[in-house]
Amino acid sequence: MADKMGFEAPRGMRDFYPADMVWRNKVFDAFRAAGEAAGFEQYDACVVENYDLLARKAGEEVGDQIYHFFDKSERHIALRPEMTPTLARMVAQRQKELSFPLKWTTIAQCFRYERMTKGRKREHYQWNLDIIGEDSVLAEAEVIGAACDALRRMGLSPSDFEVRVSSRKFLGELLAASGIPAEKHQQVFLALDKRGKMPDSEIAAMLKDGGLSESEVAATFSIMETKSYESSAELTELFHLASVAGFADCLRFDIGVIRGLSYYTGIVFECFDRKGEFRAIFGGGRYDNLLTTIGGEPTSAVGLGFGDVVVTELLKSRLGESAAAARKGVAVGFMFPEQRDAAVMLAAKLRAEGKRVDLALVNQKPKKFFSHADSSGAAEAVFLGPDDVEKGVARLKNLETREEKEICLR
Numbered sequence: 001m002a003d004k005m006g007f008e009a010p011r012g013m014r015d016f017y018p019a020d021m022v023w024r025n026k027v028f029d030a031f032r033a034a035g036e037a038a039g040f041e042q043y044d045a046c047v048v049e050n051y052d053l054l055a056r057k058a059g060e061e062v063g064d065q066i067y068h069f070f071d072k073s074e075r076h077i078a079l080r081p082e083m084t085p086t087l088a089r090m091v092a093q094r095q096k097e098l099s100f101p102l103k104w105t106t107i108a109q110c111f112r113y114e115r116m117t118k119g120r121k122r123e124h125y126q127w128n129l130d131i132i133g134e135d136s137v138l139a140e141a142e143v144i145g146a147a148c149d150a151l152r153r154m155g156l157s158p159s160d161f162e163v164r165v166s167s168r169k170f171l172g173e174l175l176a177a178s179g180i181p182a183e184k185h186q187q188v189f190l191a192l193d194k195r196g197k198m199p200d201s202e203i204a205a206m207l208k209d210g211g212l213s214e215s216e217v218a219a220t221f222s223i224m225e226t227k228s229y230e231s232s233a234e235l236t237e238l239f240h241l242a243s244v245a246g247f248a249d250c251l252r253f254d255i256g257v258i259r260g261l262s263y264y265t266g267i268v269f270e271c272f273d274r275k276g277e278f279r280a281i282f283g284g285g286r287y288d289n290l291l292t293t294i295g296g297e298p299t300s301a302v303g304l305g306f307g308d309v310v311v312t313e314l315l316k317s318r319l320g321e322s323a324a325a326a327r328k329g330v331a332v333g334f335m336f337p338e339q340r341d342a343a344v345m346l347a348a349k350l351r352a353e354g355k356r357v358d359l360a361l362v363n364q365k366p367k368k369f370f371s372h373a374d375s376s377g378a379a380e381a382v383f384l385g386p387d388d389v390e391k392g393v394a395r396l397k398n399l400e401t402r403e404e405k406e407i408c409l410r
Contacts, residue, residue: 012113012122019325023312024125026324027154031107031127031306034150038142040105040129045086047109051076053085056293067111079111082305083128084263084290091132092296100133100299103142120279121309129284130303137234139302140267140286141241147271147282147306148250154311155319158247161281164254165239165269168285170232171223171255178219184211186262188220193258195224226255234267263287269304273314281314282306327400329356331373331381336363339384346382346394346409374399382407 009015016024035042051068068078080086083106091098107127116122129146131139144163151161172185180188187210191203200221207217229235235253242248259268268285272278284304291299315323330350334343340363347359358378360369366383373381381397388394389409396407 012116014121014123022324023315024308026315027308027312028107028125028127030150030153031105033153034146035105035127035129037149038103038129038146040103040146043087043090043104043106044108045080045083045090045106047080047111048077049080049086050089051078053089053294054078054081056085065112065114067113080108081112082110083108083126084130084287084303084305085294087128087130087132087303088290088294088296091299092291092294095291095297095299101139102130102132104132105129118279118313125308127282127306127308128303129306130301132301133299134302135300137237137267138241139300140238140269141245143284143302143304144238144251144269145242145245145247147304148247150306151271151281151311154315155323156315158249159274160314160318161250161271161273162252163250163269163271164252164257165235165267166253166255166257167229167232167235167267168258168264169266170229170235171258173232174223174226175220178216178223180212180216180219184216187211189258189262190260192220192224192256193260195256195258224255227253229253238267259283259285261287263290263293265289267302277317278310278314281310325377327377327379329358329378329380330396331358331360331369331376331378332384333360333369333373333381334363334384335366336386339363339386339389342389342409343384346384346407370397370399384409 014020051066054066066078066081068076070076087104091102105128107125109123110126111123113122114120127150129143131143148163168189171189172182175185175188176182188207191206191210194206195203204217204221207220212220229239239248239251239253242251257268257270259270264285265288266286268283270283271281273281282304284302286300286302288298288300290301291297332343332347332350334340343359347357350357358373358376360372369383370381378399381399382394384394392408392410393406394409395404397404
C-alpha cells in the first residue's frame with residue numbers, strides 16, 4: 001500500500017487561503033497605489049531566467065541559493081531569486097528604443113533556496129521600484145518616498161519604521177582617506193555587511209583574510225563610528241529633498257548600511273521597524289554599473305526591493321491579526337426555492353451598481369444564512385422570504401450595527 005501523501009506545501013513555500021489573501025491584497029494594493037501615485041509604469045517578466053545572467057552577479061553564493069536546473073534542451077535556467085538582473089536584461093535588450101529616464105515597477109514572485117528564519121521564506125513576492133537613466137539624487141528620493149508612502153497606506157506611521165541611509169561612495173571616500181586602497185574596498189563592504197549578524201571578531205578576521213593589515217582593520221572599525229553625513233554632497237541632498245517632500249521623519253543616517261550586493265555604487269538604504277523585532281522591510285540603492293556587466297550601455301539606476309513576508313508580519317503585530325479583514329459587500333440569501341430567482345435578480349442588480357455580492361447557492365434557514373454572512377466578512381445582508389418577494393421590498397441589514405433599511409426588489 002502506497003504511503004499517504006502529505007498535504008503540506010513544499011518546505012519554505014506558501015499557500016494563500018482566503019484569510020491569507022486578505023493580507024496579501026492589503027499589501028499589494030498599497031504597493032500598486034503608491035507606485036501609481038509616484039508615476040511608475042508597471043512591467044512584468046517570466047519567472048524563469050537564464051542562469052548565466054544571474055551568475056554574473058558577484059557577492060552571493062549563486063549556485064547554493066538559486067533554484068536552477070537544465071531543461072529538456074539542456075539549457076541552464078533558474079527560478080528568479082530577485083528582479084533586478086531581469087530588469088537589467090530587459091532594458092539592455094531595448095536600450096536604444098526606450099525613452100529615459102524610466103520609472104518602472106512590478107510585484108514579482110521570487111525563489112531562493114536558503115535557510116529559513118523569521119521573516120524569510122524560500123518563496124516571496126517582492127515589489128520593485130526602479131528609476132533607470134537618472135543621475136540626480138532626486139531618483140533616490142522618489143524611490144524611498146514611494147516606499148514610505150506604501151507603508152503609510154498599509155496603516156503604519158514613521159513611529160513604526162525608519163529608513164536607514166548611507167552611501168557606499170561616501171564610505172569608500174572615508175576608507176581611502178584612512179589609507180585603505182580602492183582595491184580592498186569590495187572586501188571591506190562584504191565583511192561589514194555582515195556586521196550585526198556575527199561578532200566583530202569574526203568581521204575583523206574576514207577583513208584580515210581579505211588582505212587588510214591590523215591598522216587598516218582598526219581604521220575600518222573607527223570609520224563605522226561616523227555619525228555625520230555632512231561631508232557627503234549626495235546624502236546632504238537626499239535629506240534635503242526628503243524634508244521638502246515631507247518624509248524626512250522616516251530617514252536616519254547609518255554608516256553601517258552597506259548592502260551585500262556588489263553592484264551598488266552610491267546611496268544605499270534599508271528600512272526596519274523601530275522596535276527592532278523584524279528583519280529589514282525593504283532595501284535598495286544606486287547601481288550604476290549593472291547594465292554594463294551584462295553587456296548593456298552604461299546607464300545610471302536606482303532601485304529597491306520590498307518583500308511581502310516581513311511587512312505582513314509587522315502589520316499583524318502593529319495593527320492586529322484581523323486588521324485586514326474589513327467587512328465589505330452584501331450577502332444575499334433566500335428561504336425557499338421559490339425565492340431563488342428574485343435573489344438572483346437582486347444580486348445582479350446590486351452587482352451592476354458596483355457592489356460585491358455573495359449570493360447563497362441554495363435556500364437556507366435564516367439563522368444559517370446570517371451566520372455564514374457574518375463569518376464571510378460581508379458588511380450587509382438581505383434574506384428573502386415569501387412576503388418580501390410578494391411585496392417587492394426586503395430588509396437590508398448592517399451586520400455590524402444591526403440596523404436595517406428597506407431595499408426595493410424591482
